[in-house]
Amino acid sequence: MDIKCANGVTFDRADPQLIKLARVFYDKAVNELKIPIIFTSVDRLLTTQIVLFCQGRMALADVNKIRKRLGLYLLDSSDDNEVTWTLDSRHVVDNNKPFSTAFDIAVLKNGSANWNDKVNVNGNDVPDYIELAKMGQSIGLEPGALWTNVKPDMPHFQLPKIG
Numbered sequence: 001m002d003i004k005c006a007n008g009v010t011f012d013r014a015d016p017q018l019i020k021l022a023r024v025f026y027d028k029a030v031n032e033l034k035i036p037i038i039f040t041s042v043d044r045l046l047t048t049q050i051v052l053f054c055q056g057r058m059a060l061a062d063v064n065k066i067r068k069r070l071g072l073y074l075l076d077s078s079d080d081n082e083v084t085w086t087l088d089s090r091h092v093v094d095n096n097k098p099f100s101t102a103f104d105i106a107v108l109k110n111g112s113a114n115w116n117d118k119v120n121v122n123g124n125d126v127p128d129y130i131e132l133a134k135m136g137q138s139i140g141l142e143p144g145a146l147w148t149n150v151k152p153d154m155p156h157f158q159l160p161k162i163g
């Protein structure tokens with residue numbers, strides 16, 4: 001089965017183990033949990049991570065000036081909030097770390113990405129992002145939704161740190 005990725009998102013620069021787990025994750029999400037999902041982010045350049053970090057912390061007009069220079073789409077006022085809490089993201093690839101060890105997903109509701117923490121497409125008792133986090137953990141991923149020492153990152157999954 002082909003996994004579903006947002007426009008421009010690929011696993012070309014992803015760790016082979018992450019690719020393997022992403023396929024298992026996708027299959028279980030769609031076929032077992034009955035939660036349609038899409039992969040929204042895999043690898044990122046450090047410059048992209050930095051401008052994401054600026055988002056919600058700097059004036060939107062200034063953030064957009066940087067985004068324009070980087071060839072990224074421009075944000076509107078609905079995007080004027082913090083979206084990341086780190087510069088040291090597992091998504092970032094560079095010469096020292098050529099492969100991303102993280103991916104982000106979105107739950108699809110009526111075909112559109114829905115980031116509401118409480119979204120419940122399969123209609124059971126558990127919010128979809130929590131169900132996905134627990135399933136991800138059961139196959140060996142570290143889900144950002146279950147972080148307790150830092151702000152939870154609901155759509156984020158990464159390979160656990162080794163050693």
Ligand SMILES: [Zn+2]
Nearest residue numbers: 102103104156
């Ligand atoms: Zn992420």
